[in-house]
Amino acid sequence: MPEVLRDSQGSKHYLINLNVNGDTYTLAVKGNALLVNVLRDWLDFTGTKKGCELGDCGSCTVLIDGKPVNSCMVLAVEAEGHEITTIEGVSPSDKLDRLQESFIANAAIQCGYCTPGMILAGKALLTHNPHPTEMEVREAISGNLCRCTGYVNIVKAILAVADENPPEGGESA
Amino acid sequence: MYLPDFDYYAPPDLVEACQLVREFGNSAKILAGGTDLLHKMKHTELAPEAVISLKKLSELKGIRYLPGQGVIIGALTTQNELADSPLLHRKYRSVCEAAHNMANNQIRHIGTVGGNIVNAVPSADLPPILMVLGAKVKLVNIDGERTVPLDEFFLGVHQTIRRDDEILTEIEIPDQKTTGSTSIRFGLRKSGALAVAGAAVAVEMDGETCRSARIVLAAAAPVPMRARAAERLITGQQITPDLLEQAGAAAARESNPRDSIRGSAEYRRDLIRILTRRALHKAITEGHV
Secondary structure, eight states: OOEEEEOTTOOEEEEEEEEETTEEEEEEEOTTOBHHHIIIIITOOTTSOOSSSSSSSOTTEEEETTEEEEGGGSBGGGGTTSEEEOGGGSSSSSSOOHHHHHHHHTTOOSSOSSHHHHHHHHHHHHHHOSSOOHHHHHHHTTTOOOSSSOSHHHHHHHHHHHHHSOOTTOTTO | OOOOOOEEEOOSSHHHHHHHHHHHGGGEEEESSOTTHHHHHHTTSOOOSEEEEOTTOGGGOOEEEETTTEEEEETTOBHHHHHTOHHHHHHOHHHHHHHHTSSOHHHHHHOBHHHHHHTOOTTOSHHHHHHHTTOEEEEEETTEEEEEEGGGTEEETTEESOOTTOEEEEEEEEOOOOSEEEEEEEESSSSSOOEEEEEEEEEEEETTEEEEEEEEEESSSSSOEEOHHHHHHHTTSBOOHHHHHHHHHHHHHHOOOOOBTTBOHHHHHHHHHHHHHHHHHHHHHHOBO
């Protein structure tokens, strides 16, 4: 249970340590603070987008312990103790991640609003399944709505990275 | 979209959690995955004074098999953990499939099996398949615990026999005589859509003869509904295509769906006829799928 602080009005705030993209941030949040708002408004990770805010559109997708979740449906207090990855942390260096490059190369972006969520959903898939089928790719991004592209190039971009991955069973296969 | 404010509690163990829910009664809400609770709070359908999170209760997580008893599923098991469980894949793949076909990937990573049951909506995906397998739920409060067949759990939309001071801790799928089970749902999209209608069945076959059958319909009544007339029609009978057709028709007749934005009552009833027939055929011929 996080430490409880009270402001002059008597409202409770909870002292939490949030691990985002490998860095730890100590924050005092109210119980009702949503992870998406804390990421965007407090920590400036504005690559995490807000769309429906009801868990339908996937534009607020972040990875929690490697799994894609809707950050609009998670309380910030509940995210303590977990590793959060936003689009800003998808690549550990200054260079873009291979999947980000592939989205550009395959023209998988139009307005770009769904892109951070799409990339994180794709990234989570490729991490535990380096050689997905097209159906598995479509399933992995089925919680992410795109209103521009019709998904064709998004699926292509994810599959292109899968094709570059070393074959199953490593070098000897 | 913001949530009304509340006091947040994350009790470290079940005893403390039970004390808190007793203390707050109906002015608190229990938080598991939150995919339903936060949704309702955003629409200000609910504005609890306190939210009591179960996230620290590791004893409510995981799936295990107790020989001679059954499969025990912790209430906090996420829908994706259910879908990906090797144990369930071996024993009742039908439960994995039902979990896999619900909501969307992101929601399934946080939504829990306990939450899907306690929320008690007519279109819920997990109660029908669990009910046909004779599942029981354990309800715990500070004074003790009781185990209740899931069949008797639901009273109406958002209404169950769970008292305000009780926490649903686990679901038990008892060892089976059934030879097959499955559930089929129809939604307007493959992902992220509530079921317009659904049918789950479990059968005990002896050659061509159906020894017993359980059929539960989703989005067919205010609660997940046993289709008892359809069950009676096939029990003890030699299974033929025509009999399955009749069972589907019987389920449609006894169902009581409503008109909604997702489908008219008439449309739903016809879906129930077809889904029941298909589910029976699949469970009879393919086992627990």
